[in-house]
Amino acid sequence: xxxxxxxxxxxxxxxxxxIIIEEVQxxxxxxxxxxxxxxxxxxxxxxIFKGGDTMAExxxxxxxxxxxxxxVPKGFKLGPKIMLPKPSKEDYNTTKxxxxxxxxxxxxxxxxxxxxxxxxxxxxxEDGLADTQNAYRNNRTCTQSLMRAIQCIQEGMVKKQSSVMxxxxxxxxxxxxxxxxxxxxxxAHGVNGRLWMYLNEFLTDRxxxxxxxxxxxxxxxxxxxxxxxxx
Numbered sequence: 644x645x646x647x648x649x650x651x652x653x654x655x656x657x658x659x660x661x662i663i664i665e666e667v668q669x670x671x672x673x674x675x676x677x678x679x680x681x682x683x684x685x686x687x688x689x690x691i692f693k694g695g696d697t698m699a700e701x702x703x704x705x706x707x708x709x710x711x712x713x714x715v716p717k718g719f720k721l722g723p724k725i726m727l728p729k730p731s732k733e734d735y736n737t738t739k740x741x742x743x744x745x746x747x748x749x750x751x752x753x754x755x756x757x758x759x760x761x762x763x764x765x766x767x768x769e770d771g772l773a774d775t776q777n778a779y780r781n782n783r784t785c786t787q788s789l790m791r792a793i794q795c796i797q798e799g800m801v802k803k804q805s806s807v808m809x810x811x812x813x814x815x816x817x818x819x820x821x822x823x824x825x826x827x828x829x830x831a832h833g834v835n836g837r838l839w840m841y842l843n844e845f846l847t848d849r850x851x852x853x854x855x856x857x858x859x860x861x862x863x864x865x866x867x868x869x870x871x872x873x874x
Contacts, residue, residue: 658765658836662710662757667703670756674749687749706754713840719751720848721862722870726855745851745870758841762834771832818868822846825869 676688691698709715724743732740747755763781766772775791777783792808799806826843834842846869853860 658761658834658838662703662706664699664703666757666760667699667706667753669760670753671699671702673756674753691749691753702750702753705750706757709754710837710841713837713844715841715844716751717850718748719754720845720850722747722849722851722865724851724853726853741855743853747870758838758845761838762842765834765838766832769833817871820867820869822867822869 671691674688674692676692678688691702694701722745724745726741726743728735729740729742734740767780772780775788777785777787796806796808826839826846829842830839849865849870850862851865852862
């Protein structure tokens with residue numbers, strides 16, 4: 644992460660400060676070289692991981708251009724969806740019998756790691772997340788939510804009160820997110836500057852195609868939904 648002192652020295656907020664080489668190196672170290680790559684980047688993972696300082700410097704140059712101009716290469720916004728059949732299904736002629744796996748650009752994932760770490764840092768430091776939220780946060784798990792529920796139930800039993808728990812499971816929640824609404828909420832929570840510009844560009848004009856067995860579909864434009872967190 645960028646040190647707070649460096650942010651102060653450059654008189655910039657965390658949404659504006661330039662990307663430094665240490666962020667790129669940290670993103671490479673966090674990269675999962677075993678994860679499935681984009682069909683056009685089959686060898687990129689190992690090449691980047693073993694590329695050393697020269698590779699990090701090249702990626703740093705690319706990421707700085709993207710960050711400073713607020714632009715995202717088209718390859719970063721193309722998400723091939725591989726349809727994997729679910730086991731024990733009676734009819735494989737329906738979409739519900741398949742699980743889509745999106746294979747994003749490996750280089751794009753590295754940029755996502757950098758942007759994600761900046762966004763998480765900002766939200767954590769500025770209390771942008773509810774204290775009761777444990778999902779998608781470092782050093783927090785669903786166990787803490789479960790313990791809170793158990794505590795409430797036990798307190799109710801002591802007071803001879805009834806407890807009610809409502810559990811909601813949203814189907815295809817990532818695929819149905821309203822992008823404009825998400826960006827508006829992000830801005831309302833203080834996400835501004837280049838960080839907001841990059842997120843806006845990242846979610847605009849996304850494309851995908853489907854691959855089922857040996858069939859590959861034409862490229863479609865995606866108007867709703869966000870890429871599921873893979874960073």
